[in-house]
Amino acid sequence: MTAQPIENLSGLDLRAEIERLRKERKAVILAHYYQKPELQDLADFVGDSLELSRKAAETDAEVIAFCGVKFMADTAKILSPDKIVVLPDMEAGCSLEDSCPPEKFKAFREAHPDHIALTYINCSTEVKALSDVIVTSSSAETILQQIPDSQPIIFGPDRHLGGYLNRKFGRDMLLWPGVCIVHEAFSETELLKLKAQHPGAPIAAHPECPPHIVDHADYVGSTSGILQYAKTMEGDTLIVATEPHIIHQMETALPSKTFIGAPGADGNCNCNICPYMALNTMEKLYLALRDLEPRIEIEEPLRLAAKKSLDKMLEMASGTIGKGDLGAR
Numbered sequence: 001m002t003a004q005p006i007e008n009l010s011g012l013d014l015r016a017e018i019e020r021l022r023k024e025r026k027a028v029i030l031a032h033y034y035q036k037p038e039l040q041d042l043a044d045f046v047g048d049s050l051e052l053s054r055k056a057a058e059t060d061a062e063v064i065a066f067c068g069v070k071f072m073a074d075t076a077k078i079l080s081p082d083k084i085v086v087l088p089d090m091e092a093g094c095s096l097e098d099s100c101p102p103e104k105f106k107a108f109r110e111a112h113p114d115h116i117a118l119t120y121i122n123c124s125t126e127v128k129a130l131s132d133v134i135v136t137s138s139s140a141e142t143i144l145q146q147i148p149d150s151q152p153i154i155f156g157p158d159r160h161l162g163g164y165l166n167r168k169f170g171r172d173m174l175l176w177p178g179v180c181i182v183h184e185a186f187s188e189t190e191l192l193k194l195k196a197q198h199p200g201a202p203i204a205a206h207p208e209c210p211p212h213i214v215d216h217a218d219y220v221g222s223t224s225g226i227l228q229y230a231k232t233m234e235g236d237t238l239i240v241a242t243e244p245h246i247i248h249q250m251e252t253a254l255p256s257k258t259f260i261g262a263p264g265a266d267g268n269c270n271c272n273i274c275p276y277m278a279l280n281t282m283e284k285l286y287l288a289l290r291d292l293e294p295r296i297e298i299e300e301p302l303r304l305a306a307k308k309s310l311d312k313m314l315e316m317a318s319g320t321i322g323k324g325d326l327g328a329r
């Protein structure tokens with residue numbers, strides 16, 4: 001990852017400038033829960049991958065400024081091709097997307113012609129085009145349950161989400177060996193030490209976590225699901241095993257409760273900040289709205305091919321409200 005050069009913007013009231021440009025450009029600002037608090041606070045909508053996809057498909061704004069990572073902005077462009085979609089930093093990728101090069105995925109599919117490809121949305125547009133149905137962490141369970149047990153399935157690129165679904169539903173999906181570097185960094189030893197200090201506090205984990213973390217969780221679900229769990233749980237303290245910027249939403253909505261980020265091996269959770277999400281800043285959002293760059297462009301045949309598996313997701317997930325999701329184990 002290389003940072004983009006930034007011109008000197010000191011002296012500018014970035015928040016006011018972004019507000020002005022949002023109106024001028026008829027733009028909507030969409031943000032994921034892993035974004036810096038200042039970006040979440042000025043977004044028109046903050047959500048998980050499924051909710052953000054739905055918002056992008058529905059919006060009548062002329063510009064979508066996407067504060068998230070590239071596969072999320074690509075999804076917005078695939079679903080809303082007539083909009084200008086800008087991503088504040090084009091280097092904001094994802095380790096899961098990187099783990100799954102399209103040509104290798106294509107060869108894997110060709111080696112298993114009787115399998116359908118159920119693919120996590122954290123992948124490239126090319127991999128979406130090679131897939132049958134896309135899932136997010138909040139729609140995976142609903143969608144998998146609509147596929148007969150007898151149907152062989154390839155699941156990629158996240159082997160932890162796929163493994164979790166296999167265990168929960170007794171499936172034997174073939175798993176692509178990708179992982180999220182952020183969720184991989186949680187330490188079981190440190191988590192158990194933290195749990196011993198807060199014995200009554202439940203643990204909520206994202207299904208991208210490895211089994212040695214998920215197995216200790218009282219709740220497993222998408223970012224929106226974890227947020228919903230925080231709102232409905234009994235108790236006043238929650239241990240959160242996902243990217244810690246989501247805690248901003250929890251503390252805003254639930255100021256009387258305590259939220260503790262699950263630790264990495266060094267005993268704190270700084271290693272669990274997503275380095276890709278962190279590339280987006282107020283400065284870069286301002287420049288993206290001002291210059292309408294960096295802009296997502298996707299060739300039409302590729303977009304149409306990828307849209308099929310995304311449309312299938314939206315259709316099969318139509319009963320998913322974006323927060324019931326994977327639920328308690």
Ligand code: 13P
Nearest residue numbers: 048049050136137222223
């Ligand atoms: P959600 O869909 O649960 O928000 O997950 C997105 C993601 O990238 C998690 O690492």
Ligand code: SF4
Nearest residue numbers: 069094095180182274
């Ligand atoms: Fe990708 Fe992990 Fe960052 Fe989510 S947290 S965007 S899966 S690297």
